[in-house]
Amino acid sequence: MNINDKKRLEVFAARIRLETVKEFISLGFGHIGGSLSIADLLAVLYGKAMRIDPQHPQWPERDKLVVSKGHSGPAVYAALALKGYFPMDWLRTLNRGGTNLPSHCDRNKTPGIDATTGSLGQGASQAVGIALADKLSGYDNYIYLIVGDGELEEGQTWEAVMFSAAHELQNLIVFVDNNKKQLDGCIDEIQYQFDIPAKFAAFGFDTQFVQGHDVEQIYEAIENAKRVQDKPHAIILDTVKGKGVPEVEQTYANHSLILTEEQKENWLRLLTAAVESKEKEG
Amino acid sequence: MKEVLARVIPQIAESDSKVVYLDADLMSCVGMDKWAGEHPDRAFNCGIAEANMIGIAAGLSAMGYKPIVHSFGVFASRRCFDQTFLSCGYAGNPIVIIGSDPGICAEYNGGTHMPLEDAALLREIPNSTVVEITDAAMLTSVLTQMKDRSGVNYIRVGRKMYAKVYSDDHKFEIGKAEVIKDGRDVAIVGTGIMVHEAMEAAKQLAEQNIDAAVIDLFTIKPVDNELLAKFARKTGCVVTAENHNKIGGVYSAVCESLAGICPVPIKGVAVENSFGEVGDRAYLRGRFGLTSDRIVQYAKDVIAIKVNGTCASAG
Secondary structure, X not given: OOHHHHHXXXXXXXXXXXXXXXXXXXXXXXXXXXHHOOHHHHHHHHHHHOOOOOOOOOOOOOOEEEEXXXXXXXXXXXXXXXXXOOOHHHHHHOOOOOOOXXXXXXXXXXXXXXOOOXXXXXXXXXXXXXXXXXXHOOOOOOEEEEEEOHHHXXXXXXHHHHHHHHOOOOOEEEEEEEOOEEOOEEHHHHOOOOOHHHHHHHOOOEEEEEEOOOHHHHHHHHXXXXXXXXXXXXXXXXXXXOOXXXXXXXXXXXXXXXXXXXXXXXXXXXXXXXXXXXXXHO | OHHHHHHHHHHHHHHOOOEEXXXXXXXXXXXXXXXXXXXXXXXXEOOOOHHHHHHHHHHHHHOOOEEEEEEEHHHHHOOOHHHHHHHHHHOOOOEEEEEEOOHXXXXXXXXXXXXXXHHHHHHXXXXXXXXXXXXXXXXXXXXXXXXXXXXEEEEEEOOOOOOOOOXXXXXXXXXXXXXXXXXXXXXXXXXXXXXXXHHHHHHHHHHOOOXXXXXXXXXXXXXXXXXXXXHHHHHOOEEEEEEEEOOOOHHHHHHHHHHHHOXXXXXXXXXXXXXXXXXXXXXXXXXXXXXXXXXXXXXXXXXXXXXXXXXXXXX
C-alpha cells in the first residue's frame, strides 16, 4: 500500500469513528464498543478493498459485506453515508421510530447493507450462502464477513465454517473482531478461550492474524488471502473494544453505553481533533 | 410420497435454473441423493447442521436463487426456528421448507422425531404459508407452485404413500380449501392423513342420517376464511381433524377464523398436550385418538350443542 492510500484510509477511519460517535451522541446511548473496534476494518473495506458502486448498491457482481455482529451497524452506517450510499443526515435518525438505520443491520431498510443480522451466528451462514450463490453465478467477487470473537461462542458459526471449507469457498473472507470482550465482560472470564487462528486453520481455512487497527496490515492481509486458492480465508484482527475513545477503551463493560452530556462534548472534541490531525498528516 | 418428491423436485429444478435443493444429511430418506449426486451445482448436502442450512438458503435467496430445503419435520421446524424466522422471514429471503413425516407419520423414529407443533411454529412467522399435503396429486401441484412464492413456505408431508383422495390432474390453489363432500349437518375440516379419516367418518355419519361436509384445509395458513364461513353458516357446527398438537394447528386456525365472522360450536380431533412416542401408525392413531370414530363422536357433540343452543359442559 502506498503512503497516500494509507493516509487516506486513516483519515477515513477517523471520520467513521467521529460519525459513529455522533450517531450515539444524537441518540444518547448505543453499542459503542464493538462499533469502534471495527472502524479501521470498515475504512479498508469501503475505502479500498471492496469492489462497490454506491450509486448501484444492488449491482449483482459487487463485493458484499455481511456484518454478522449486527449491533455494530452504527459504524457501518457511518462508512456507508461517508461513501454516499445515503445522505449524512440519516445518521441522526439511528434507532428512531421509522428510521432506515435500525440498531442492527437490515438489508431491507438500508442501502448498502447486504444482510439482515443481529441474532449472533446467523450472519455467518448467510454470508456462506451468498458466497455459494455468487460462486454458482460465476462472479469473480468477494464476500466479506465480520464476526465478533464473542460471537464464536454460537455453534452456528462453526457449522458455517465447516460448510465453507467443504465447498472450498475461496471467495469468502472472514474477519474476526478479536476485541476480547463480550456483553457481560471479558471473554476469558465467561467462556473457555482457544487459539482462534489455530481453530480456523484446523477447520481448513487459510488463516492470518494481524493488528486490527493498522489499515496497512488489514489491507495486506486481504491481498494475501486473495492469493490463496481453494480455501476460505480467516483474518483475525487483534483489536481493542472502544478503540479511539480512551475513556471507552478503559471502561470494563463497554458493549453498550449511555452517554453523559460531558462525555458527548469531550468525545466529539476528541474525535474531531483526531480527524483534523490525520488530515494534516495527509 | 417420497417417490413424488424425488421426481418433482428435479423437474422443478430442471425447469428453473434458480432452484437449488438443500438437505441436512437426509437426502437419501426422500430419494434425492441420486439426482443430487448428478447435480453438484444444484443440490447441497449441508450435513447435520439445520441452522446453517437455513442460513445458507437465506444467503442464496438474497442473491436471487430459490432454495428448497428438506429435513424431518422436527429438524426443519423446531431445530432451526430462529434461523427461519430471522434469516428468511424477517430478512425477506423467500424459502421453501419441506418438513417430512409430520406427527404420527414419524412412527418408528418415535418421540424425538415426531413433529406435533411444526405447523403452529411456522404459522407464527409473519407472511408465512403453511401447507399440509393430503396425497400425491396435491404434493405435485403444491411443490410446483411453491418456488415462486414470497416469504417462508412450509410443507408438511409424510414420506410413505398416503391414501389417494384426488385425481392425478387435480389443480390446487394455495389458500383455497377443497370441498371433498358437501353436507348440511356438520362440517368436518381435516388436513393430511386426517382427510381420509374425515371421509370415513362422513360415511359412518351418513349411516346415521347425518349429512357431513368434508373440507380439506390443506393450506393451514393463509386460511380460507370465505369457505370456512360459508360452511359454518350452512352447517352451524364444525369438527376439525389434524395430525398435530391441538394448540396452534388446524383447530386453532379454524377457531381464529370463525370466531370473528361466524362463531359456531367447534371441536377438534388432535393430539392433546402430549409428546410423541414410538409405534406404528395404527397404534399411534389409537394412542392419540386420531380416528374416524372420534370425529364421529365430536360431530354428534357439536350437532347437539347447535341443536340445544346451549354451551357444552367443560371437560
